[in-house]
Amino acid sequence: MVQELEKVVVKFAGDSGDGMQLTGSQFTNTSALMGNDLSTFPDFPAEIRAPAGTYAGVSGFQVQIGNTEINTPGDEVDVLVAMNPAALKVNLHSLKKGGIIIADSDGFDPKNLNKINLSSNPIEDDTLSEYKLIKAPITSLTKKSIEGLGLDTKSQARCKNMFSLGVMYWLFNRNIDSTVAFIDQKFKKDLQLGDANKKALFAGYHFGETIEATPSYTVKPAKIAAGKYRQITGNTALAWGLLAASEKTAKHLFFGSYPITPASDILHELSKYKYWDVKTFQAEDEIAAICSAIGASYAGDIGVTCTAGPGLSLKAEAMGLAIMTELPLVIIDVQRGGPSTGLPTKTEQADLLQALYGRHAESPLIVIAPNTASNCFDFAYMAVKLSIEHMTPVIILSDAYLANGSEPWKIPSVNNLPAIQIPIAKFDAENKYFPYERNVEKLSRYWAVPGTKGLEHRIGGLEKEDKTGSVSYDPVNHEKMIHIRAEKVARVAQYIPEQTVIGKEKSELLVVGWGGTYGALLTAVKELQLENESISLAHFNYLNPLPKNTAEVLGNFKKILVCELNTGQFAHYLRASFPQFKYEQYNKIQGLPFGVRELKEQIKKYLIK
């Protein structure tokens, strides 16, 4: 019997060495290819290989698939695959009552129980009586299924994730082909191991079929906009957006970076495209990374650097130089839990004030934040466009949730992206080039690239005389230049889209968010709208400058509730920018994204009349 579901949340959890990330992404890929809408949430430990079987070593991959629009990886898990007791314990609280647990009974041995001080085995006692438990001896059945292949014990154990994936494929009536193709590709140099992985996958599938412990389910394709789709994570989308900008401008991309979680994948991705003249420079530290990008920008490349919170602090001084010399520069900050090393693999939105203000002196720059994994592509492209057209640094605030999460993406065409105007300075024998002569509308100066005959000039960190760019210590000039630099950034508001509102433009409650919390806020607000609540959502992508109609939008609501994954930084910023309004806050700082149910509960408090 096959039951049809509208949506379902699945979580794979095991040791970080168990291959749960791979299993989860294969399940996701297959579901995407079968037409489901989806959203993923990989959740991995900070340690690369924490001791096996411990809480610290639990690695998880959650995905929600549906036949309707899916904007979050889901609050509660319907089906949990637990490879050991630690994985079960860590995730049990998020499992729906009555949900299914598929446990590798071999992993629940005395050794593993001991590691987390369990005296009684939860899959044998009544701990799980409220759930549907499927005990599957995954490790031993995997070994049995690949017995004849002559693999060593370690390689045999490595195949058990494929067995568990096979069980899930049966449970959700998934098509097994794309994973088979994936294995063939991945192990084309080790056919024996490839064979073993396929055998384990099929064995898992048949195991499900044989035991028929539950009915099996299916999730039909989602009704989403027609077109060609692929899956994408936020980090990949950022990298590709930069590539698109490089192609569109016919300018080389220079990417100076220092490895840091959760941003390093952007460096890895861009390193592949040398043939498009992408220069990736793994610098000796965060400072060298941004400085090399500034040097490259000065010499005519698209200079980009990338980091996470602590690295952004290290780059602060150099951002001041880019502001002073008015050069294009893109700085990507993939936010993570902090301060200090904090929660390096978890998500947070607490770098907002650092991005806005975290530099010495008066040093405004553009700050933008993508709100979905896929529109990281658009905002990376936009960052390059704004940075070049306005000759100023731009910070992109992504976060760990967007970075690693994936979703289906209707593939855009680079041809449809807006053109990027490059304010390049050209030699003109009649008119002397002054480095700080400006475009009258945008106030941006012109970019004179070394190697251009006749435009030799000097720039630097010392205060500039207006227009000529000569060093100037004149007090009045200094104040004037401070205002010009601020006004240049403020005028960007004329070139970015106005703030939109999801729902009625005027009503009782406006929920305000920014960046990576969009999926959860949107789902919560839409569900409340269906419950006839008078509520709308304004989700911000442009943080500095704010869209020019921001005050107008805020003024149309009786109450404003700002929801963010910090202690209220955007609320604080709005209060300072528009003190005429009152702002309520809902904040969470647990290294976790918002859940839809929790948001609805909180929002409802402001809807009681």
Place this chain on the structure above:
Amino acid sequence: MMAEAETINIKAPVKLTKKDFTSDQVVRWCPGCGDYAILAAMQTALPMLDIPRENHVFVSGIGCAARFPYYMETYGFHTLHGRAPSIATGVKLANPHLTVWEMTGDGDSLSIGGNHFIHTLRRNIDINIILFNNEIYGLTKGQYSPTSKKGLVTKSTPYGSVETPFSPGELVIGALGSFFARTIDTNPKHMADTFIKSVGHKGTSVVEILQNCVIFNDGTHDLITSKDTKDDYQLLLEHGKPMIFGKEKNKGIKLNGLKLEVVKLGENGITEKDLLVHDAYEADPTLHSMLARMQAPAFPVAIGVIRAVKQPTYNDLVFEQIENSKQKQKFKTVNDLLNSGETWIVE
């Protein structure tokens, strides 16, 4: 230095003149500062190179030396304290056809910028680092620097510095530097000549200039530079020539076991044949490091190109990889990339 002279074109007659390299900015170093001579030497050297003016980029950090770009009628970028090597790296990778200079001091390069300095050398990117070594912080008004002599009394060390100074040459060679030369602010011709040689070297060149800060550390190099002592305390190195020095040209450097030794020609049967012959191109850094480390008064200070070793440059390797990868390009356009891998159609 024959081999190097072949790698660059010294033009005669020159089209550009010293004036072409002089900007309209008022030079603001203290009167009598050694930096003036360095500036003049650079403005004299550049017209001798077959490099268009617009292809010179002077990058600097912070410090007295770092004001240098403002005075050159070329492209110039006055950046952050210690970070000039990183900025210069970006410039060179954006456009490898540029001749990139980094003008720096002992505090800028060896203290706050130490990390960038050593990693730039390790990579061997083709830039020319001109290190003004006055053994003091000038612009911040006289604190000891990482090259200040032990015991130096400064504003921040009223009881004398207890730190052991870096020898820049030893650090350069330790960081796998492929080119190290030393010159003196009192010898304009030698400076200009050394700048030209540094451009000829493909890779990171470091030229240490013994520079006098008249205000905060006047005379620190006196033993090496003053008229009456310089011949006895300078060892002018030339590739292929025996290491002879002294007013009477009667002293030399000899290897004694694993140590260098000053010997007198004619004494104890020592002849020119016993002296070391300078080989700047030797890949093994041991002897270069020993030469760079020689300090007055026990030894003469080595002046000239101490090390010039051919090694692949970072920029060449980077662009070689870029060119090679174009042979096996996976995607033609970004649209191809976006449409690659697993995709599906929703109708």
